[in-house]
Amino acid sequence: MRFLIVRTAIRAAADTDITAAWAGGRRLRDETTRPEPRRQVVHAEDLDAALLLARAISTVGAVRSGKQRVKVLPLDDPHHRRADPGGPGT
Template sequence: MRFLIVRTEIRAAADVDIAIAWATGGRVRDETVSPEPRRQVVHAEDREAALLLARALSTVGAVRRGKQRVKVLPLEGPAPS
């Protein structure tokens, strides 16, 4: 299975938005509607390689300070048995 490793900016959430999401049971952020801006994208052929690349991207200063995050996303479903 192939994987996509993405480093993104973290959007700030206003207190009002958090309160509304808490009260209604909704979400503060919905990646399907409004994805976070991408900073870097890398492909990997297997899970082990994807996790290794994600760990490497996690050492970036902005990620360590909490300004950005690293996501590992599968590109294909599991192989049929």
């Protein structure tokens, strides 16, 4: 299985945004509607390689200081497919 390793910038959130999200029962950050800006993208062919690359990328100062984050995403996992938005049941 192939993986995508992504280093992204973390968007700052104001206290009022946090309060509004909490009160409205919604998410503060929703990656499907407004993804964080990408800083680096790397591909790996298996999980071991992906985790090794993610650990290496995590040593970047901005990640260690909490300004950026590293995500490991499976690219072709048949068990985690999204439902077809135009398919049956919609």
